[in-house]
Amino acid sequence: MFTKVLVAEDYEIANQGIIKVIQEGLGIQNIHESKYCDDAYLKFRKAFQENEPFELLITDLSFKEDHKVQIRTSGIDLIQDIRKIQPNINVIVYSQESRPDKINMLFQKLDINGYVCKGQNAVRELVSCVQGVFRGDTVLPPEVTEASTDNIxxxxxxxxxxxxxxxxxxxxxxxxxxxxxxxxxxxxxxxxxxxxxxxxxxxxxxxxxxxxxxxxxxxxx
Structure with missing residues (x-):
């Protein structure tokens, strides 16, 4: 199983929820968190430079703006910049976005490894997604697998x-x-x-x- 994970999520409650799920459900203890994309990127870069890279990034897509000026304002920006340094890092997007077309585009354009929609079954699906990605699978959410191919x-x-x-x-x-x-x-x-x-x-x-x-x-x- 993954031993070092970076979580990027701007809502602290959601952030702590993700950490609790993967700690208790998967036994992963070395988890770092960030509420800002720029901060997540700096933590990633520091770990990479110290030869202690993260193995998995779990990130939201949208981040709420506040007084702090950000260079990277979305999960997409974060994924793209991290992949420039560490192309093989595993990436799971954890977001409220549920449109099959947009989710499918993320797999096509960003080559993400898994996607989980926030919602009623998010906890179970997140654990399953991390397990699948660790096995080397590309984990599509039900929103995509159950959608008509005519709509994608x-x-x-x-x-x-x-x-x-x-x-x-x-x-x-x-x-x-x-x-x-x-x-x-x-x-x-x-x-x-x-x-x-x-x-x-x-x-x-x-x-x-x-x-x-x-x-x-x-x-x-």
Missing amino acids: VNLDDFDIMLLEELSQGLTKKEIVQKLKKLKITPNSESTIDKKLSKLFDDFKAKNTTHLVAIVKDLGLL
Whole structure:
């Protein structure tokens, strides 16, 4: 079982609840906590530099703003920055977010190892999730496994790249020029049109601005 865990959760009661669950349910005693993403990152970096790295990160997605200015304001920021230093760290997201599409996007974009939705069965599911991740499994929550596949959008690398360029304000022609310059194929304007048409349908977006807003809300950008 994991021996060193970092918990990032801004509500102290929830933080203590997570710690109690994994201590009593899994026997893990070396647990560090933080209410801020920046503080969690500093604890992680210090442990890594001292050659005593964390094996598991359990983090919420959203953190309440207060007087303390933060560089990292979300669990997504925290995961991305930690993974830049320790790509193989195991990550479990523990959040109120229950939309299957957004949860699925987190697995696709951030390559997280497990997800638990806060709620009635959260304690049991968190213990099971940690156990599964320790075994090397990717642990999807019921919100995803029980959802209709028709309601879950799967994006490939080209889709993600296209969305990122659109979010920067590039036009279709500018994107085509950039693809050709980078020698990325396919790179025709008709291909971009087809991709955009599918993305509009998948996300039920009215226009490009609406599409970018939706995918940002889903945590894709």
